[in-house]
Amino acid sequence: MDKPLPERGTILRAAIGIGFYAMAFGASFGAISIGSGLTVAQTMVLSLVMFTGASQFAFVGVAASGGSPFAAVPAALLLGMRNAFYGVPLSEILHPRGLTRLWTAHFVIDESTAMAISQSTQRAKRYAFWTTALILFTLWQLGSLTGALIGRAVDPADIGLDAAAPAVFLALLWPMLRHPEARWVALGGALVALALIPIAPPGIPVLASGIVALIGGLLPTRQPVEQIHDKDPI
Amino acid sequence: MSPLWLAILIAAVGCYLLKLAGVSLPKSILNHPKVQRVAQFLPIAMLSALVAVELFDGGGSYALDWRTLAGVAAGVIALLLRRGFLVVFLIAIFVTALLRLLS
Numbered sequence: 163m164d165k166p167l168p169e170r171g172t173i174l175r176a177a178i179g180i181g182f183y184a185m186a187f188g189a190s191f192g193a194i195s196i197g198s199g200l201t202v203a204q205t206m207v208l209s210l211v212m213f214t215g216a217s218q219f220a221f222v223g224v225a226a227s228g229g230s231p232f233a234a235v236p237a238a239l240l241l242g243m244r245n246a247f248y249g250v251p252l253s254e255i256l257h258p259r260g261l262t263r264l265w266t267a268h269f270v271i272d273e274s275t276a277m278a279i280s281q282s283t284q285r286a287k288r289y290a291f292w293t294t295a296l297i298l299f300t301l302w303q304l305g306s307l308t309g310a311l312i313g314r315a316v317d318p319a320d321i322g323l324d325a326a327a328p329a330v331f332l333a334l335l336w337p338m339l340r341h342p343e344a345r346w347v348a349l350g351g352a353l354v355a356l357a358l359i360p361i362a363p364p365g366i367p368v369l370a371s372g373i374v375a376l377i378g379g380l381l382p383t384r385q386p387v388e389q390i391h392d393k394d395p396i
Numbered sequence: 397m398s399p400l401w402l403a404i405l406i407a408a409v410g411c412y413l414l415k416l417a418g419v420s421l422p423k424s425i426l427n428h429p430k431v432q433r434v435a436q437f438l439p440i441a442m443l444s445a446l447v448a449v450e451l452f453d454g455g456g457s458y459a460l461d462w463r464t465l466a467g468v469a470a471g472v473i474a475l476l477l478r479r480g481f482l483v484v485f486l487i488a489i490f491v492t493a494l495l496r497l498l499s
Contacts, residue, residue: 186482204404211408214415216439221407223446228455231403235410237446240438242411247435249418250426258419267416322492325467328450329488332471333481335443344440351441352448359453367453371445372438379434 169281173290180273181297184215185305191218192309194327197318198226202310209306213299214271216334217242223327224365233365240372248275255279255287269295343378350374463499467492 167173188209195205200222208218217238224234248270255278258266269291278291318324339345351371358367418426425431451465452458471488479487 212411231400235407238407239410242414245415246418253419270415322489325464325488325492328447328468329471331443331446333484336475338440347437347440348444351444355445355448368445371441375437375441378437
């Protein structure tokens with residue numbers, strides 16, 4: 163048998179802390195999703211199957227803007243792209259093969275990645291990934307369901323929920339704005355979306371802002387490339 | 397199946413496939429610096445666009461509810477004071493709900 167992992171307690175405590183934070187985040191998602199016109203079942207399918215916070219918020223945000231619900235699909239996918247990049251460091255830690263790969267992939271999100279890569283040994287990394295992933299997944303579902311049921315019981319506008327979605331997006335965006343380049347990209351994205359509101363169908367203003375990211379990313383740079391996973395969780 | 401259900405399933409399965417691609421694709425593709433920079437900028441541009449649309453889109457024309465704006469502004473103050481996500485969320489909805497009740 164292996165010796166017990168010395169960092170076990172520390173990792174477990176951190177994972178539980180992140181889990182409760184995610185539960186509150188999930189509750190706000192559930193309430194906003196109901197406010198956007200989704201049912202409790204639809205809200206829970208997003209939390210269980212999509213299981214990546216920013217994409218879920220973006221999906222219900224665009225779906226609420228009216229027009230075709232399919233306009234919300236690319237917005238969710240583009241925001242979910244970062245999870246693909248987390249696969250690079252995680253593959254070296256977890257070495258998933260065959261069916262394990264299908265199961266592991268579902269839990270590749272901001273928090274599980276950040277917890278895994280911040281440990282010092284391979285064993286601690288694997289333990290941190292799975293502990294964070296499973297605790298967070300459970301509490302995320304619990305939070306989503308609670309929020310959805312609260313959202314169904316009250317009128318969303320009465321409890322100020324229309325301010326919740328933009329506030330949540332700002333809170334997600336905030337830690338990414340440390341570099342001046344990032345602030346220019348954010349400003350550009352907002353301006354493109356604003357300009358398109360009166361002329362483009364719903365969903366398109368948010369999608370079109372992706373062009374700003376494309377231009378910003380392909381322009382020559384003098385700064386060294388920052389690691390993609392070098393970000394705050396959530 | 398309603399269009400909304402179909403859109404939910406496509407987006408949810410699509411997001412899963414992106415995660416699966418990450419643990420399956422050869423490293424060389426995802427490790428390219430330009431690809432990484434675009435991927436890093438995508439959520440920044442789109443979250444910022446979502447804030448703009450949530451605040452100013454009244455269904456194909458500009459519209460603004462000053463109570464929502466005041467709530468989000470209170471949230472920004474909380475962010476400037478380095479408060480966490482939950483505090484920002486609660487302050488924003490509290491201020492908006494209060495103003496709506498009073499006006």
